Amino acid sequence: MTNTLSSELAPSTDPVELANQAPPSFGHAMHKLFEFDPSYVNLNHGSYGSLPIPVRVACDKLSARVEANPDRFLRIECIHHWNEARTRVAKLIGAETDECVLVNNTSHGVNTVLRNFDWNEGDIIIGTTTTYGAVSTFDLSFPISHAEILENWREHLRQVTSEGGDLKQTRKVVAVMDAIVSNPGARLPWKEMVAICKDAGVWSVVDAAHAIGQEVDINLSEAKPDFWVSNCHKWLFAKRGCAVLYVPRRYISTLLNYRRLMRRTRNHHVIKSPFPTPHTYHSPEDEHYNGPQDFVKLFQWTGTIDYIPFLSINAALDFRQWLGGEHKINEYTHNLAIAGGKHLASLLGTSVMDPEGDLTLNMVNVELPIPGDIKYSDEVNSLLLNTLLLEWNTYAAHYYHNGKWWTRCSAQVWNEISDFEVLANAFKDACQKVVKFAKQ
Numbered sequence: 001m002t003n004t005l006s007s008e009l010a011p012s013t014d015p016v017e018l019a020n021q022a023p024p025s026f027g028h029a030m031h032k033l034f035e036f037d038p039s040y041v042n043l044n045h046g047s048y049g050s051l052p053i054p055v056r057v058a059c060d061k062l063s064a065r066v067e068a069n070p071d072r073f074l075r076i077e078c079i080h081h082w083n084e085a086r087t088r089v090a091k092l093i094g095a096e097t098d099e100c101v102l103v104n105n106t107s108h109g110v111n112t113v114l115r116n117f118d119w120n121e122g123d124i125i126i127g128t129t130t131t132y133g134a135v136s137t138f139d140l141s142f143p144i145s146h147a148e149i150l151e152n153w154r155e156h157l158r159q160v161t162s163e164g165g166d167l168k169q170t171r172k173v174v175a176v177m178d179a180i181v182s183n184p185g186a187r188l189p190w191k192e193m194v195a196i197c198k199d200a201g202v203w204s205v206v207d208a209a210h211a212i213g214q215e216v217d218i219n220l221s222e223a224k225p226d227f228w229v230s231n232c233h234k235w236l237f238a239k240r241g242c243a244v245l246y247v248p249r250r251y252i253s254t255l256l257n258y259r260r261l262m263r264r265t266r267n268h269h270v271i272k273s274p275f276p277t278p279h280t281y282h283s284p285e286d287e288h289y290n291g292p293q294d295f296v297k298l299f300q301w302t303g304t305i306d307y308i309p310f311l312s313i314n315a316a317l318d319f320r321q322w323l324g325g326e327h328k329i330n331e332y333t334h335n336l337a338i339a340g341g342k343h344l345a346s347l348l349g350t351s352v353m354d355p356e357g358d359l360t361l362n363m364v365n366v367e368l369p370i371p372g373d374i375k376y377s378d379e380v381n382s383l384l385l386n387t388l389l390l391e392w393n394t395y396a397a398h399y400y401h402n403g404k405w406w407t408r409c410s411a412q413v414w415n416e417i418s419d420f421e422v423l424a425n426a427f428k429d430a431c432q433k434v435v436k437f438a439k440q
Contacts, residue, residue, distance in 0.1 A: 058315035094219035109229030179208035185363025347424035392426035
């Protein structure tokens, strides 16, 4: 594998000139458009994203404009780029522009939502055992079918909402769920889970960190989650770190007590302040308080930060359109994930977590040849991490789940099936070291 950045055959990396050229074929030819170490085999795009050169060039030009006149850019020009990014990303996810704001990352967005609820005694947050950094109460052990997930989810919500005695009539129940689980990298039936929440009178907060750029036809106006947030620097190719936070205008929960209070209000009323609290915030106790905050204005300026990652969404969307658009990109990456996962499992002598492919979008989970009685430890984690990255210069996420060791491989436009062969050799070496270590 060679890096062809300096090749005369490489397309221009200037976003304007790029539009007049044909994109390279998917696969290793795409390395022309990324700045990877020539010997690095990247099968872990899902963790941090990978910035295309044309998007980086667009970011550099914006940064130069900022430095040329910081006052003019940040006080006048920035807001126009910010609104353009919100408008374009809203269209992609099937939402209205003013239902979307930009935040630093998905954790930032989910925390903003949860911190803005008025919590009272008896209120409940429902998380899952696989929710990233959440309080976990709903068990998700893979492999499991979507039908089983939905049946268990419906029953879990029924139990939670039926308990609580006198508090049952007034308490809030807020469910935090994944659109695509991080580890394992598995697609959940989140739209159906949101519908179940709605029927049960439960607020739905969707952690969609891996969704945008990996899941096509999201259409939030039809799915109607109460809150939804997704990283744009993962699968969408924007610069680290930025995310879109979606808060719909209309309150959609069917919990009668809240409908009586909020029938004509919006979910925007829940979000009183991002963090840090901006200068546009007005306390309800202020003399001139006129009702709920202006949702969008709250997020326009929360202090001096680098706005370039937020604005890079525009260049990322241009780049993806140039490559052929969402469906073409994801057709390639999904098919490669399915084929690559099966090939890796065959080389390792193991199996994929999801043989039918129902849970798999662009991340595929393959069992590692490590006995299940070797549990997770810092030493085992370091052996795997250091062997893959420092000795083999490749990586795909590894984790321990449901009594087995797994790897989550992210298939991207620059990958080919041969990359999974490199990873197989690296994992064979790493897993042998883990087994030898465990026997000491």
